[in-house]
Amino acid sequence: MTSLPTHTQKKLGLVIDLDTCVGCQACATSCKEWNNGGYSAPLSDEEPYGADPFGAWLNRVHTYEVSDGVGEAGVASPSRTVHFPRSCLHCETPACVTVCPTGASYKRSEDGIVLVDPETCIGCKLCSWACPYGAREYDYQHGVMKKCTLCVDRIYNETLEPEDRVPACVRACPTGARHFGDLGDPASDVSKLVAERAGYDLMPELGYRPVNKYLPPRARHHEPAAVPAPSDTTAQAGDATISDRFFSWADRLLSR
Amino acid sequence: MHPAYSVLFFTCASGAGYGLLIWLAGLGALGLVPDGTVFNVIGLGLALALITFGLLSSTYHLGRPERAWRAFSQWRTSWLSREGVAAVATYVPAGAMGLGVLFGAQDKAWWSLAAWLSAAGALATVWCTGQIYATLKTIRAWSRPIVPPLYVVLALATGAVLLCLLLAVFGALGTVHVWLAAAFLALAWVMKAAYWTGIDSERRALTAGDATGLGRFGGVVRQVEAPHTQANYVMREMGYHVARKHAERLRQLAVLLTFLLPILGVFVALILGPPMDLVLLIVATASAVCGVLVERWLFFAEAEHVSMLYYGSKAA
Numbered sequence A: 001m002t003s004l005p006t007h008t009q010k011k012l013g014l015v016i017d018l019d020t021c022v023g024c025q026a027c028a029t030s031c032k033e034w035n036n037g038g039y040s041a042p043l044s045d046e047e048p049y050g051a052d053p054f055g056a057w058l059n060r061v062h063t064y065e066v067s068d069g070v071g072e073a074g075v076a077s078p079s080r081t082v083h084f085p086r087s088c089l090h091c092e093t094p095a096c097v098t099v100c101p102t103g104a105s106y107k108r109s110e111d112g113i114v115l116v117d118p119e120t121c122i123g124c125k126l127c128s129w130a131c132p133y134g135a136r137e138y139d140y141q142h143g144v145m146k147k148c149t150l151c152v153d154r155i156y157n158e159t160l161e162p163e164d165r166v167p168a169c170v171r172a173c174p175t176g177a178r179h180f181g182d183l184g185d186p187a188s189d190v191s192k193l194v195a196e197r198a199g200y201d202l203m204p205e206l207g208y209r210p211v212n213k214y215l216p217p218r219a220r221h222h223e224p225a226a227v228p229a230p231s232d233t234t235a236q237a238g239d240a241t242i243s244d245r246f247f248s249w250a251d252r253l254l255s256r
Numbered sequence B: 001m002h003p004a005y006s007v008l009f010f011t012c013a014s015g016a017g018y019g020l021l022i023w024l025a026g027l028g029a030l031g032l033v034p035d036g037t038v039f040n041v042i043g044l045g046l047a048l049a050l051i052t053f054g055l056l057s058s059t060y061h062l063g064r065p066e067r068a069w070r071a072f073s074q075w076r077t078s079w080l081s082r083e084g085v086a087a088v089a090t091y092v093p094a095g096a097m098g099l100g101v102l103f104g105a106q107d108k109a110w111w112s113l114a115a116w117l118s119a120a121g122a123l124a125t126v127w128c129t130g131q132i133y134a135t136l137k138t139i140r141a142w143s144r145p146i147v148p149p150l151y152v153v154l155a156l157a158t159g160a161v162l163l164c165l166l167l168a169v170f171g172a173l174g175t176v177h178v179w180l181a182a183a184f185l186a187l188a189w190v191m192k193a194a195y196w197t198g199i200d201s202e203r204r205a206l207t208a209g210d211a212t213g214l215g216r217f218g219g220v221v222r223q224v225e226a227p228h229t230q231a232n233y234v235m236r237e238m239g240y241h242v243a244r245k246h247a248e249r250l251r252q253l254a255v256l257l258t259f260l261l262p263i264l265g266v267f268v269a270l271i272l273g274p275p276m277d278l279v280l281l282i283v284a285t286a287s288a289v290c291g292v293l294v295e296r297w298l299f300f301a302e303a304e305h306v307s308m309l310y311y312g313s314k315a316a
Helices: A026-035 A126-130 A168-172 A189-197 A232-236 A242-254 B005-029 B037-059 B065-072 B079-102 B109-134 B147-169 B175-201 B208-212 B233-238 B244-272 B276-301 B306-311
Strands: A012-017 A059-066 A080-087 A105-107 A114-116 A137-139 A144-146 A178-182 A213-215 B221-225
Touching: A012 A189, A026 A059, A026 A080, A026 A168, A114 A144, A126 B233, A137 B233, A168 A178, A178 A189, A189 A213, B005 B037, B005 B079, B005 B109, B005 B147, B005 B276, B037 B079, B037 B147, B065 B079, B079 B109, B109 B147, B147 B175, B147 B244, B147 B276, B175 B244, B208 B221, B208 B306, B233 B306, B244 B276
Parallel strands: A012 A213
Antiparallel strands: A012 A178, A059 A080, A059 B221, A105 A114, A137 A144
């Protein structure tokens, strides 16, 4: 049923740390690998080794250049590179679910995971139009819509070792930039992390209330590394230290 | 947004079909169209054929057309589901209308009831079509209150041109029909012009800085590397966008073919009368059909999706 649950017992989701993500694509490839054999498999590719490969992926890592704005004296400060993994945010009020004409798209009341039932999806693609985050990808081979399942077939899977009962992307991340947990529980590790690091929602103004959170890259400081040589007047003043006098002498020597 | 041909044919053909059905039902109940069996059977047949062709065409857009019946279940939340329910429900009174025509029961009260229910069902179906687009907050150009009434008025305008053609075939084209067609074509023209002015003047406030949340650093966010070398589904489907200068030309073409030529056509047809009116109305109908296809193609190709901000779009 595409009516949204009024309340979910848990709000399972991801917290992605943009400060430590190195853009290695391990999350994207492990996601692809797991989900090509898991729930809603296959995750089809067309001509994967051809000139124009095409395929459905549930996790995509973009790289952005972020300028820090214009610094002092109108000089542009150096920009930074931010790697940005993007997947379904398992929104609390997802329009992709309510627009679905068949009930194939649904939000689970027990844990808040948004899923597509591959047995009842008709492949109308309207849910992908309704998602502002570009998180849903259509599988032309399978004829149904694909999206992040939060590895629903791993996280409750008792045949796996306890440490493997997390989404494949979280397990694969070599820098620990991806965290999984219950964001509805303020005492959970992920909730504490979000509180400590000022985690934020993507485009909150659209009103879909994403569960996944992003941790911002750390603030940067632009103090120049080069220290100007002390002037003669400083060095000759009575309170100049011995090192000031030394550098002043060295400066005079090098300036000849 | 990528204009899928099946969806273009569906909304244009079914739109005109529902428009024609509304006129045949409404004007039939008011006694403003001929009550002859042949005229009404052909008219209703044409309307229902266009509607059915359009609905079948829309299933070609589906990945799993054999499961299309499932789309009738989620009418509580989904406008697409409501559209399906309304479309199927409209066949019931429309079928009753058809039977009434065959058995010469157009003077009966139940026939009038069936006719008004058909008109209401057709209106509701086209309204739902418009609502599917108008409720997508992700697409600024579609998420506008004028969109559903515009779909309805375009359906009524193209349906009225078809009605005039049909009446000319039977030598029964009257002043009232021509004025109705011209009025709805003109109204659709005004509304479409207002729609274009609206989407052109709206501020596109969201940037990649908002989409990624990285705009908080006060600077510009620019994609330096995409996640993949080739276009993916999201880029193919949401990233389709017509060049600005082509859009201008196509808008002019849509106005000429959908509104200007058909309005001239119906008036000149009225003045010249039979048999020349038939020729003029064939031209007017062909023009309106081509025009509304251009208009519908543009409706998609001019619409930008907010998710493209992640893929290098400047603003949405």
